[in-house]
Amino acid sequence: MEKSAALRARAERLFPGGVNSPVRAFGAVGGEPPFVERAAGAYLWDADGNRYIDLFGSWGPMILGHAFPRVVEAIREAAGRSASYGASTAAEGDLAELVTATWPSMEKLRFVSSGTEATMSAIRLARAFTGRKYVVKFEGCYHGHADGLLVKAGSGVATFGIPGSAGVPEETAHFTLALPYNDEAAVEAAFAAHQGEIACVIVEPVVGNAGCIPPGRGYLQALRRITKRQGAVLIFDEVMTGFRVALGGAQELYGICPDLTTMGKILGGGLPCGAFGGRAEIMDQLAPLGPVYQAGTLSGNPLAMAAGIATVGYLREHEAEVYSRLEYLSARITEGVAEAAAAAGVPLTVNRVGAMFTWFFSAEPVRDFAGAARADTRCFAAFHRAMLDAGVWLPPSQFEAAFMSTAHTDEDVRATAEAARGALAAAV
Numbered sequence: 285m286e287k288s289a290a291l292r293a294r295a296e297r298l299f300p301g302g303v304n305s306p307v308r309a310f311g312a313v314g315g316e317p318p319f320v321e322r323a324a325g326a327y328l329w330d331a332d333g334n335r336y337i338d339l340f341g342s343w344g345p346m347i348l349g350h351a352f353p354r355v356v357e358a359i360r361e362a363a364g365r366s367a368s369y370g371a372s373t374a375a376e377g378d379l380a381e382l383v384t385a386t387w388p389s390m391e392k393l394r395f396v397s398s399g400t401e402a403t404m405s406a407i408r409l410a411r412a413f414t415g416r417k418y419v420v421k422f423e424g425c426y427h428g429h430a431d432g433l434l435v436k437a438g439s440g441v442a443t444f445g446i447p448g449s450a451g452v453p454e455e456t457a458h459f460t461l462a463l464p465y466n467d468e469a470a471v472e473a474a475f476a477a478h479q480g481e482i483a484c485v486i487v488e489p490v491v492g493n494a495g496c497i498p499p500g501r502g503y504l505q506a507l508r509r510i511t512k513r514q515g516a517v518l519i520f521d522e523v524m525t526g527f528r529v530a531l532g533g534a535q536e537l538y539g540i541c542p543d544l545t546t547m548g549k550i551l552g553g554g555l556p557c558g559a560f561g562g563r564a565e566i567m568d569q570l571a572p573l574g575p576v577y578q579a580g581t582l583s584g585n586p587l588a589m590a591a592g593i594a595t596v597g598y599l600r601e602h603e604a605e606v607y608s609r610l611e612y613l614s615a616r617i618t619e620g621v622a623e624a625a626a627a628a629g630v631p632l633t634v635n636r637v638g639a640m641f642t643w644f645f646s647a648e649p650v651r652d653f654a655g656a657a658r659a660d661t662r663c664f665a666a667f668h669r670a671m672l673d674a675g676v677w678l679p680p681s682q683f684e685a686a687f688m689s690t691a692h693t694d695e696d697v698r699a700t701a702e703a704a705r706g707a708l709a710a711a712v
């Protein structure tokens with residue numbers, strides 16, 4: 285691992301912690317994060333030429349695998365016509381129509397450059413639309429790193445065991461109410477305690493950022509019912525679940541129509557891209573039509589639009605085949621590792637919705653963040669290191685979901701189960 289070690293030494297001089305996004309530093313699992321040189325299909329190669337089966341897919345976007353030819357070609361072709369214009373293009377409408385055709389709740393939308401921008405803009409809009417200040421979120425849900433959303437935020441924040449973030453004024457965090465996920469009564473209680481003050485409820489409809497936690501039966505329906513009754517905006521943060529758990533996201537899978545939706549990750553096919561959208565009467569509050577300001581120099585960037593059109597277009601044309609294959613592969617890989625754990629006598633709980641899943645090192649079911657936090661993170665860390673040594677790259681935290689792509693094969697599933705048999709024997 286010589287080249288990776290040298291690159292890491294340089295990165296540590298240049299970037300805080302050697303990284304440009306914290307969980308990449310492997311702080312929670314230990315070991316040395318390899319530097320990636322290239323990727324194709326289901327595999328990553330590091331600077332020293334080692335190959336890994338990729339089970340984190342750039343944290344979600346790479347649903348078709350890396351360097352998918354149609355996506356690469358689309359980006360190449362768009363780049364030849366210039367990387368950015370700062371003026372409107374047909375491609376923005378093309379990607380927007382692909383979205384609205386499969387997401388009936390998205391009457392109007394706006395493109396941004398990241399999931400963080402999408403959620404912070406959606407919150408601002410919800411506050412303006414309702415004239416209220418409070419935001420309800422759920423423990424373990426991550427909605428990007430905007431000030432008001434970094435409260436009990438899962439993902440890297442959970443990974444590092446910190447409750448929120450330094451640098452967020454109490455006055456900002458004060459308007460964020462963080463409630464336990466999958467607890468309908470807690471939502472009723474918050475609305476009772478803050479009558480007419482709650483602008484919105486934002487939720488990961490399937491939690492991914494505390495590890496994968498599916499909604500309990502009727503939970504999302506309850507959020508819809510309560511927000512409607514209380515005149516609050518229901519925001520589904522589908523940055524991770526969008527195009528992942530179904531083409532039309534969790535809202536299609538569970539049959540719920542939120543007021544606003546945020547997207548990112550798969551939407552940009554690996555390029556920086558996000559979107560927020562929903563009911564037209566809410567979206568029309570945005571500048572230049574309305575008083576809510578939101579803007580972006582690179583919003584709707586032509587390369588991101590091209591990658592998004594290629595990715596979402598492919599998913600749409602091959603919907604049945606793609607999602608049934610993802611379901612098949614994900615069921616097999618989670619079962620393979622679960623069997624290896626049972627054989628090694630390691631307690632393991634598998635949570636999975638389609639091609640989004642987590643192996644929790646816990647004997648108990650995981651239904652909320654408290655449940656996820658009870659998992660044995662030391663055991664996960666040892667498992668992660670051993671899997672990496674065996675050529676399988678898992679998300680480097682117990683509190684992150686793993687993903688399959690259409691590029692994975694039966695052989696990758698078999699190799700992962702075999703690696704797990706060795707890793708779990710070593711982890712106990």
Ligand SMILES: *Cc1c(COP(=O)(O)O)cnc(C)c1O
Pocket residue numbers: 397398399400401403426427428429488492493521522523524525548549558
């Ligand atoms: C990744 C993620 C975000 C943030 O998106 P970025 O593009 O990293 O800013 C927001 N919400 C959810 C649910 C996510 O998974």
